[in-house]
Amino acid sequence: MTDLLTIRGVSKRFPGVQVLTGVDFDLRPGEVHALMGENGAGKSTLMKILAGLQPADEGQILHRGEEIALRSPLDARERGILLIHQELSLSPELSAAENIYLGAWPTNGIGLLRKSELNRRAGEALKALGCDVGPKTRIGGLSIARKQMVEIARIHAFKANVVILDEPTASLTDAERDQLFATIRDLKARGVGIIYISHKMDEIFTITDRITVLRDGVVQGTLATGETDADRVTQMMIGRKLDAFFSRAEEKFGAEVLRVEGLGRRGDYHDVSFRVRQGEVLGLYGLIGAGRSEVVETLFGIRRPDRGKLWWQGRETAFPSPRQAIDMGLCLAPENRKEQGLVLGLGGRDNIALPSLRVFSTFGVMRHAREQAVYLTYRDLLQIKTTGPATALRTLSGGNQQKFVLAKWLCRKPKLLVLDEPTRGIDVGSKAAIHALIAKLAEDGLAVIVISSEMPEVLGVSHRILTMADGRLTGEFSGAAMTEENLIRAVAHHAA
Structure with missing residues (x-):
């Protein structure tokens, strides 16, 4: 069988750093081929070369046996090679249809946009994905998860034969992930080749056929997914065994740092009450849309509550502005680091x-x-x-x-650090380092709130876990009661 895509000896250097060195990689028709490696291993650079965003310094790229030169994303798209970015490449002021076909809007003989044709085509692509977003919907008003689904709809819109998915489920609910996996299986059946980049081992072993591992820009090997395991892949990625993936601080709790009672905001959350102490890691677990981020954004002053009381270090106080929160010693690392956490x-x-x-x-x-x-x-x-x-x-x-x-x-030097999805979209080595840091901060007396959609993570780092669903607290667990079964029941409105 002729490979759909073949990469031979590709190298890339940026000023002061060699990013890729002699990379070989191949993709077969109807295959899902995982590309794995720590952040900084060179995965994104390799994918940008395949998408025509960056040129390689050395090496060859063959598409269906023919050597090709990809000088621009348009070159790649005309070949049927499509990159679905981890960082969404959507324009918030345009509609879903306009974003899906950006750069390829249908026009009439004098160059005017055929809007009805554009909306019809985009509607078919969205429907094929099982997405409930309408083609005329403005992108800026959508959640991150729905924006991601619109991005993925480009696969159907452009009838791609090589699809590169970069962390495609980072912002998706379980139901949306399952729909994406159904789409991937349909694409496989039609002979489409898929390069799948993810740090989620369960996904890799669910959906892929082969795994290639990059470390420091060098291929460490290619394995059949069914003939290896997560430990072997992890060792190839980081060059060592990962003995302690999760780290939980010793339980030495001090004085209460924060307490809220009866917190509510119409449309976001209702009657939320909890406290967190010095040296404690409090986990907040729930599905996307449960209201977890909205609660901590209120504590940080981004949102204003309709009702509720707040105590800070034992004294009742008004809900702060972000500047007041920072001055008090309450700091928030937001869910979306690229748009909200960094310049x-x-x-x-x-x-x-x-x-x-x-x-x-x-x-x-x-x-x-x-x-x-x-x-x-x-x-x-x-x-x-x-x-x-x-x-x-x-x-x-x-x-x-x-x-x-x-x-x-x-x-x-905060007194309370709130971490909203602190390890989303990062590799296993960096995750372990952040988990160890959380434990160290708690042992030094810092109060920490960790929001995570990954159940193993929230179970692994927390001393106590609150569960949320539909804007309400549905359970509180500590010690032996912190189990996957109890958390699942709680977020399904069956709190133990």
């Missing part, structure tokens, strides 16, 4: 300083030596891989970006 065009040093400009300045003049010293401290403490303090964060891997989100808050 991607700036370097790590400037991002760390942003919430603390008053600390790093005297009479309005920045003290750059102080900025640099703090940057170096947290770069080394968190083992962040970057080429320099001014390197734009958009060029870094997801794991390193997330570490800069943590660094900018840790330098504030």
Whole structure:
């Protein structure tokens, strides 16, 4: 069988760093081929080369046995090679249909848009995916999950024969993930080849046929999925065995840091009450849309509640603004680090300083030596891989970006750190490092709230877990009661 896509000896270098070295890879018709590796291993660069976004320095790309040169995304798309980005490439002011066919809108003989044809085609693509978004819907008003489904609808719209899915389920519910997997199986049956990039081992072993592992830009090997296991793949990815994936701090709780009672906001959540103490990691678990992020955004001052009371370090206080929350010592690492947590065009040093400009300045003049010293401290403490303090964060891997989100808050010496999906879209090695950091912070007396949609994670790092569904608390678990079965029951409105 002729390979659908063949990569031979592809190398790529950026200033100061060799990203890919002699990469060989092949994709067969009707195959789902996983590409795995830690953040920074070179996966995204390789996929950008295949999508025509970046040229390779060396090597060959063959499509159906013919050597090709991909000079632009249009070149790739005309060949049937389509990249579905992890970072959504959608325009918020356009409709779903306009986004799906962006750059290829149907026009009449004098160049005018045939809007009814555009909406008809997009509607068919969305329907084929099982997506409930209408073709005329404005993208800016959709949730992250639905935006992701619109992006994926391009597969049907352009009848791709090579599809690259980069962390496609990062923002999807279980039902939406199952629908995506059904779509993938349908594409396989039609002979489409799929390159699947994900850090979720359960997905890799559910949906893929082969696994290729990259480490530091070098292929470590290709394995048949049915003939290997997660431990073997992990060892290939990080070059060592991952002995302790989750780390839970010793239970040494101090005084109450935060307490809320009867918190409510119309349309978001109802009658939410809980507390968190020094040295405690409190988990919040629930499905997408349960109201978890909305609750912590209220604590941080992004949303205003309709009712409820808040106590901070034992004293009742008004709900703060974001600036007041930061000054109190309450810091939030948001779910969407790229849009809400970082300024991607700036370097790590400037991002760390942003919430603390008053600390790093005297009479309005920045003290750059102080900025640099703090940057170096947290770069080394968190083992962040970057080429320099001014390197734009958009060029870094997801794991390193997330570490800069943590660094900018840790330098504030917070009393309560809220982490919303802290390991979404990052590799197993970086996940383990962040889990260990959470445990260390708690052991040092910091109160931590961890929101996670990954049940093993929230069970592995938390001392106590609250479950939410439809904007309400449905259960509280600690000790031996923290089990997968109890959490599943609780989010299904059957709290133990």
